[in-house]
Amino acid sequence: MVTSTYHVKGMTCGHCVSAVSSELSALPGVSDVQVELASGQVAVTSAEALDPAAVRAAVDEAGYELVDA
Structure with a gap:
C-alpha cells in the first residue's frame, strides 16, 4: 500500500x-x-502509486484545484 498526500x-x-x-x-x-x-x-x-494526471483530473472533476508541491 502507498499513501500519498496532496494539497487541494x-x-x-x-x-x-x-x-x-x-x-x-x-x-x-x-x-x-x-x-x-x-x-x-x-x-x-492506494495499492500502487497513482498517476499524478489522474489525481489532478479527479480533483478538477470535483471542482477544486490540486496545488503543486
Whole structure:
C-alpha cells in the first residue's frame, strides 16, 4: 500500500470534502481517502502509486484545484 498526500485548494465545507473524497475514491486501486478540511491536505491510500494526471483530473472533476508541491 502507498499513501500519498496532496494539497487541494478551494475546499470550504463538508460538501467539498465529500466531492473530493468521492472522485478520488473512484480512481482504480484507491482504498482510502482522508481529507483534512482546515489545511486542505488529502491523504490517498492506494495499492500502487497513482498517476499524478489522474489525481489532478479527479480533483478538477470535483471542482477544486490540486496545488503543486
